[in-house]
Amino acid sequence: MSAAHGDEELGIAAGEASAGTRPVAGARGPDLGDPLVECLLRLGDDRLILGHRLSEWCGHGPILEEDIALSNLALDLIGQAASLLRLAGEVEGRGRDEDALAYFRDGVQFRNCLLVEQPNGDFGVTMVRQFLFDAHSVLVWEALAAGGHPGLAAVAGKALKEDKYHLRHSSEWVVRLGDGTAESHARVQRALDDLWRFTGELFRRDAVDEAVAAHGIALDAAAIRPRWDAIVDDVLARATLVRPADAGMRHGGRTGRHTEHLGHLLATMQIVARSHPGAAW
Amino acid sequence: MLTQDDALRIVGTVPDPEVPVISVVELGIVRDVTVAPDGGVAVTITPTYSGCPAMREIERDITAALTAAGAPRVELRTVLAPAWTTDWIGPEAREKLRRYGIAPPGKAEPAGLITLMRARTPVPCPWCGSRDTELRSEFGSTACKAIHVCRSCRQPFDEFKAF
Known part of the structure; x- marks a missing residue:
């Protein structure tokens, strides 16, 4: 694979990325703030956006049990997001609570990874996306639960228990579908091939990750990667699925450069809160 | 006061x-x-x-x-x-759950990561006591429950899942 097909920042043409003469923090430029706030927003937004995606299945699940399961997963993730965004708002100190952060930020201010905003597709796509995320999430929570930031460690200790159930569920479905019929196998292999390019972003480190180490938050992507690989390889082997090559990895979500899907999701998620500010029910 | x-x-x-x-x-x-x-x-x-x-x-x-x-x-x-953790639910409350038709939680998993694809021990049916039961879904009508079905008395039942 040539360098041109290596890591590509979404939405930035080759010449635009290094436009040093123009102000970088323009209307669409990254507006990275306090690293601890950024770190909490990344963790919270991943779960808020994935939780919202899963909630789109409510009433549309392939079977009743899965409809309920997907809604349960969505509830856990949105609950985790509420805790994380509340913490982010407290650290930020500008009076924004979890609702203000969820409903009154625009797409470029969201810090979720690109994987979680990808559309649900069929049930196989949803389960592959969930599995790739869950396998990473349990490792992140495990590290943060043992970390030196008490508020975040408390959220992590709780979320770890929840995400273990999620991972068991999603991994079993990946095996069931991959090692199922010719049709289900072909569909989940295609889902894996399509979504794989969003997995590299999970392991990227930047200045935010370096800076939060001062707060006792040590997310060592290099240590998490081999363990994620082991989980993924084990499950894919059982599912008779072929692991795609690490090529053409996409990233940008952590600095607010998203795929086109996020805007549509936010439009649905935010419209009630924005149409009726302060409404309570 | x-x-x-x-x-x-x-x-x-x-x-x-x-x-x-x-x-x-x-x-x-x-x-x-x-x-x-x-x-x-x-x-x-x-x-x-x-x-x-x-x-x-x-x-x-x-x-x-x-x-x-x-x-x-x-x-x-x-x-x-x-x-x-469900380990904080005492024996009396567990018996109340069982009588109500909800299988009480087993021992919560120790901290640390999980074994995927593990074989599960069947949960005894709260209605007839049979161990010939089958897990239908780990996610039930509320976040804290799983759905099982008993092959002996043919009743579906909830399990308060170990957490």
Whole structure:
């Protein structure tokens, strides 16, 4: 694979990325703030956006049990997001609570990874996306639960228990579908091939990750990667699925450069809160 | 003015809205009840699951029960650590669950990561006691329950899942 097909920042043409003469923090430029706030927003937004995606299945699940399961997963993730965004708002100190952060930020201010905003597709796509995320999430929570930031460690200790159930569920479905019929196998292999390019972003480190180490938050992507690989390889082997090559990895979500899907999701998620500010029910 | 014991007893009368056969104290989510010199009561609770939609209702119910008992002021605090575990549900409450038709939780998994694709021990049917049961889904009508079905008496049942 040539360098041109290596890591590509979404939405930035080759010449635009290094436009040093123009102000970088323009209307669409990254507006990275306090690293601890950024770190909490990344963790919270991943779960808020994935939780919202899963909630789109409510009433549309392939079977009743899965409809309920997907809604349960969505509830856990949105609950985790509420805790994380509340913490982010407290650290930020500008009076924004979890609702203000969820409903009154625009797409470029969201810090979720690109994987979680990808559309649900069929049930196989949803389960592959969930599995790739869950396998990473349990490792992140495990590290943060043992970390030196008490508020975040408390959220992590709780979320770890929840995400273990999620991972068991999603991994079993990946095996069931991959090692199922010719049709289900072909569909989940295609889902894996399509979504794989969003997995590299999970392991990227930047200045935010370096800076939060001062707060006792040590997310060592290099240590998490081999363990994620082991989980993924084990499950894919059982599912008779072929692991795609690490090529053409996409990233940008952590600095607010998203795929086109996020805007549509936010439009649905935010419209009630924005149409009726302060409404309570 | 309410004493410490009064306050704890009153909180202990508040049922879990989703599993009304046990109280919020028996569920293990009430971590502390303190009466201030002026009679105000501070109750510390911990959520079962991060997204449990019953938490708000539980807060309202606790506040209402204490207010009705004469507390001039009720303050609800939420803590996340230590994380709630079903191991905090005592033997009496487990028996109440079983009689209500919900299989009580087994021992919670130790900390640390999980074994994927593990073989599960069948959960005894709360209706007929048979161990010939089958897990239908680890996610049931509420976050804390799984769905099983008994092959002996043909009844579906909920399990309060170990957490």
